[in-house]
Amino acid sequence: MRMQTPSPYEQTLGEHLRSQGISRRSFLKFCGLLASSMALAPSMIPKIAEALEQAKRPSVIWLSFQECTGCTESLTRSHSPSLEGLIFDAISLDYHHTLQAASGDAAEHAREEAMKEHYGKYVLVVDGSIPLDNPGYSTIAGISNLDMLKEAAAGAAAIIAVGTCAAYGGLPKADPNPTGAVSVSDIIKDKPIINVPGCPPIPVVITGVIAHFLTFGLPELDSLGRPKAFYGQSIHDRCYRRPFYERGLFAETFDDEGAKAGWCLYKLGCKGPVTYNACATTKWNDGTSFPIESGHGCIGCSEPNFWDFGGFYKALSIPTGASGKNAVYAAAAGIAAGVAIGAMNKKSKAEAASSHQTVTVEELNQESGS
Amino acid sequence: MSLNDIPVRPATVVTGNLRPVLHEIRHALSELMAHGTHGMIDLHSLPFSSQEYAALDEFLGEGEIDLTLNVLGKTRLRESGYAGVWRIEHFDDNDKRIGYFIEIGHVPEILRSQCDDIKEGLAAMTTILAMEEDNNEDANT
Amino acid sequence: MNEVDFLLWVKGSAFNIALFIFVAGLVLRLFEILSLGRKVNYAVPKGDPMQGGLREIFRRFGTDKATFQRSMITIVAGYVFHIGLFVVIFLLAAHVEVFKSVLGFGWPNLSTPVVDAFAVVTMIALVVVLIHRLQHPVKRFLSSPGDYVAWAVTFVPLLTGYMAYHHLLLSPQMMLGLHILSVEVLLIVFPFTKLMHTFTVFLSRWYNGASMGLRGVKS
Numbered sequence: 001m002r003m004q005t006p007s008p009y010e011q012t013l014g015e016h017l018r019s020q021g022i023s024r025r026s027f028l029k030f031c032g033l034l035a036s037s038m039a040l041a042p043s044m045i046p047k048i049a050e051a052l053e054q055a056k057r058p059s060v061i062w063l064s065f066q067e068c069t070g071c072t073e074s075l076t077r078s079h080s081p082s083l084e085g086l087i088f089d090a091i092s093l094d095y096h097h098t099l100q101a102a103s104g105d106a107a108e109h110a111r112e113e114a115m116k117e118h119y120g121k122y123v124l125v126v127d128g129s130i131p132l133d134n135p136g137y138s139t140i141a142g143i144s145n146l147d148m149l150k151e152a153a154a155g156a157a158a159i160i161a162v163g164t165c166a167a168y169g170g171l172p173k174a175d176p177n178p179t180g181a182v183s184v185s186d187i188i189k190d191k192p193i194i195n196v197p198g199c200p201p202i203p204v205v206i207t208g209v210i211a212h213f214l215t216f217g218l219p220e221l222d223s224l225g226r227p228k229a230f231y232g233q234s235i236h237d238r239c240y241r242r243p244f245y246e247r248g249l250f251a252e253t254f255d256d257e258g259a260k261a262g263w264c265l266y267k268l269g270c271k272g273p274v275t276y277n278a279c280a281t282t283k284w285n286d287g288t289s290f291p292i293e294s295g296h297g298c299i300g301c302s303e304p305n306f307w308d309f310g311g312f313y314k315a316l317s318i319p320t321g322a323s324g325k326n327a328v329y330a331a332a333a334g335i336a337a338g339v340a341i342g343a344m345n346k347k348s349k350a351e352a353a354s355s356h357q358t359v360t361v362e363e364l365n366q367e368s369g370s
Numbered sequence: 371m372s373l374n375d376i377p378v379r380p381a382t383v384v385t386g387n388l389r390p391v392l393h394e395i396r397h398a399l400s401e402l403m404a405h406g407t408h409g410m411i412d413l414h415s416l417p418f419s420s421q422e423y424a425a426l427d428e429f430l431g432e433g434e435i436d437l438t439l440n441v442l443g444k445t446r447l448r449e450s451g452y453a454g455v456w457r458i459e460h461f462d463d464n465d466k467r468i469g470y471f472i473e474i475g476h477v478p479e480i481l482r483s484q485c486d487d488i489k490e491g492l493a494a495m496t497t498i499l500a501m502e503e504d505n506n507e508d509a510n511t
Numbered sequence: 512m513n514e515v516d517f518l519l520w521v522k523g524s525a526f527n528i529a530l531f532i533f534v535a536g537l538v539l540r541l542f543e544i545l546s547l548g549r550k551v552n553y554a555v556p557k558g559d560p561m562q563g564g565l566r567e568i569f570r571r572f573g574t575d576k577a578t579f580q581r582s583m584i585t586i587v588a589g590y591v592f593h594i595g596l597f598v599v600i601f602l603l604a605a606h607v608e609v610f611k612s613v614l615g616f617g618w619p620n621l622s623t624p625v626v627d628a629f630a631v632v633t634m635i636a637l638v639v640v641l642i643h644r645l646q647h648p649v650k651r652f653l654s655s656p657g658d659y660v661a662w663a664v665t666f667v668p669l670l671t672g673y674m675a676y677h678h679l680l681l682s683p684q685m686m687l688g689l690h691i692l693s694v695e696v697l698l699i700v701f702p703f704t705k706l707m708h709t710f711t712v713f714l715s716r717w718y719n720g721a722s723m724g725l726r727g728v729k730s
Contacts, residue, residue: 024484026441029460032480033469035412042410042471223682224513234683238417243384248604248622267608274518274684280417286466303684304515310522316687317605318612319526320519327613330531334538341539342546 014053051215067128074200133180270297529695536702563724595633
C-alpha cells in the first residue's frame with residue numbers, strides 16, 4: 001500500500017508497474033490472472049494488457065462508516081505478492097483512515113487535499129453503512145458520516161460501495177435497524193455507484209472491479225448495482241455439489257452420511273440458489289475452498305437483507321415466521337366462523353319450517369274449482 | 371486426531387464440464403493447424419471436481435517439455451502428450467496455484483521473450499558496453 | 512422494494528396471511544357442509560351405508576367404456592394433470608421442506624429432474640384441457656368465470672416454479688418470489704372456488720354411495 005503525494009506528472013499504470021521492476025512477462029501473467037478473475041475470456045488478455053498500459057493511476061479516497069473493517073482485512077490479508085496487492089499498489093490511495101500512517105488533522109488534511117487536487121476524477125470507495133437516525137452515531141473527526149459522504153461524493157468520478165453494509169445496509173440495517181442505517185445508493189443518486197457486496201467481499205473481486213474501472217471504465221451492472229462479471233451467476237449455478245441437488249440427494253444434518261458424502265446442503269439452509277457471487281469459482285483463503293466446500297451452506301452474504309432472510313439454517317423454500325401456530329389459529333377461526341354460519345343456517349332452516357303453511361284438500365279443491 | 375481421521379468421504383461428483391472442455395481443446399488444436407490461431411482456455415473459472423481435474427490430466431498426458439518460469443512467483447509450462455497443447459499453471463510466492471490455463475499454440479505466449487523486455491535489455495546492454503569501452507579508453511589513455 | 516425485499520415479504524407476512532385464509536376458509540367450508548346435516552332416515556336400511564360409501568369412493572376412479580370414448584380428452588388429460596400436480600406439489604425436495612416447516616413432519620422426495628418432467632407434462636395437460644374447454648361448445652357454454660380463475664391459479668404456480676428452477680425470463684429471486692406469490696393467490700382463492708373439490712370429492716362420493724348403500728342399490 002503506497003501513500004503518495006500526487007505528482008504533477010500522472011504516471012500510467014504500465015509505467016508504474018515497470019518502475020516497480022515488473023517485467024513484461026510478469027505483466028502478461030498478471031493480465032492473464034486478471035482476465036481469469038474478471039471472468040473474461042482469455043482472448044481478452046491482450047486488450048486488458050493494452051488498456052492497463054494506458055490507464056492513469058487513479059487517486060482513491062476510501063471512507064469507512066458503520067463497518068467492522070472486515071472488508072479492509074479481506075483485502076489486506078490476501079496472499080502476497082498477490083494480484084490484489086499488485087492492483088492495490090497500482091492505485092494512489094490518498095485516504096484510508098485504518099491504513100494510513102497519518103492521523104488526526106494530518107489525515108483529514110490529506111483527504112481534503114486529494115479531493116481538491118483530483119476533483120471530478122478520484123474514485124471514492126466506501127465501506128460501511130450510514131446512520132440517518134442520529135448523526136452522532138458515527139462520526140470521523142467530528143464530521144457525520146452523511147456529511148462526509150455527500151461532500152466526498154460530489155467530486156468523485158465514481159463510487160465503489162465495498163461490502164454489503166455500504167451496498168445494501170448490511171448488519172447495521174438488520175432488523176430492528178437501531179441506527180437507521182442506509183446504503184450509499186440510498187443517499188447518493190447522481191453518481192455511478194458500483195456495489196461490491198459480500199461480508200466481506202472476495203478480495204480479488206474488490207480489486208477486479210477497480211481493475212475493470214481502470215481498463216474498461218464502468219462495468220456492466222445487474223439490477224442490484226453489482227458488476228455482472230463477478231455477480232453474474234449464482235453460487236448454485238457454479239456449485240460443484242449441484243449434481244447432488246439435481247439427483248435429489250441432500251444432507252439432512254451436518255453429520256449424517258449425506259453430509260459426509262458431500263451431498264447438497266439445500267435442506268440445511270444453503271442460500272446458494274438466490275445468491276450471486278463468485279465464491280464457487282474464485283474461492284477463499286488463497287483459493288483453498290469456499291463455505292460449501294467446507295460443509296456449510298451459503299448464507300447469502302452478497303444479497304440485501306441477508307441477516308433477515310429467515311435463518312441461516314432454514315431451507316430457502318421454508319416460509320419465515322411461525323407458520324404452524326398460524327395454521328392452528330386459522331383452524332380455530334375457521335371453526336368459530338363455521339359454528340356461526342352453521343347456527344345461522346340452522347336458524348333459517350327452522351324459520352323456513354315454522355313459516356311453512358300446510359294446504360288442506362278443501363283449499364286445493366276450491367282453487368281448481370274456481 | 372488429525373484432519374484425515376474425520377470420516378468424510380466425498381462421493382464422486384460429475385459436473386459434466388469435462389467433455390465439453392476436451393472437445394474445446396480438440397477444436398482449438400484443429401484451428402491452430404488450419405489457421406495458426408492461438409487458443410486459450412481458462413480452467414480456473416470452470417466448476418471442476420478433483421476427479422475431473424485428474425481425468426483431464428490423464429487425458430492430456432505428459433509431453434517432452436516441463437519448464438518453470440520465475441515471474442511473480444512461479445509459472446509452470448508443460449506440453450501435454452499432444453504437441454501444441456500446453457498446461458499453464460500460475461503460482462504465487464507461496465506456491466499456491468492461482469491460475470490454470472490450457473494454451474494451444476506452438477509456444478505459450480508467456481515463454482517468448484517480450485519485445486519490451488528485449489528493448490530494455492538492448493538499452494541496458496548498449497549502456498554497459500559503452501561504459502566499459504569508455505573505461506577501457508580511459509585506462510588506455 | 513427490491514426483489515429481495517419482495518421475496519422476503521412473500522415468504523414472510525404474505526405467506527402467513529395466505530395460509531391463515533386458506534386454513535380458516537377450508538375449515539369453515541367443511542364445517543359448514545358437515546353441520547348442515549341430513550334428516551334422520553327412518554326407513555329400514557336394506558344395505559350397509561358405509562360399505563356403499565367406501566365402494567363408491569373407489570368405483571368412481573374408473574369410468575365406463577361409453578363415457579370414456581365420449582370424453583377421452585377430459586379423462587386422460589384430467590388424470591395426467593391431477594397425478595402430475597400431486598407429484599409436483601408433494602414430492603419436490605423444496606416443497607417437502609415447506610410441508611415439514613408447516614406440518615412438523617416430512618417425507619422422502621423424488622429427484623429434481625423427475626419432478627421437472629412431471630411439471631412439463633402437467634402444464635401440457637392443463638393447456639390441453641383449457642383448449643378443449645374453449646373449443647367444445649357445450650363445455651364453453653357451461654364454463655363460468657370461476658372455472659377460468661381456477662385454471663389460471665393452478666397453472667401460474669406451475670409455470671413460475673418451472674421458470675424459477677430453469678432461470679428463465681427474470682432473475683431467480685424475482686421468479687421464486689412470483690412463484691410463491693402465485694401459490695399464495697392459489698391458497699387464498701382455494702376454499703372459495705371449485706378447487707375445494709380436493710377436499711370434498713371423497714366426501715361427496717361417500718355420501719352418494721352411502722345413500723345408495725342404505726337403499727341396497729348398487730350405485
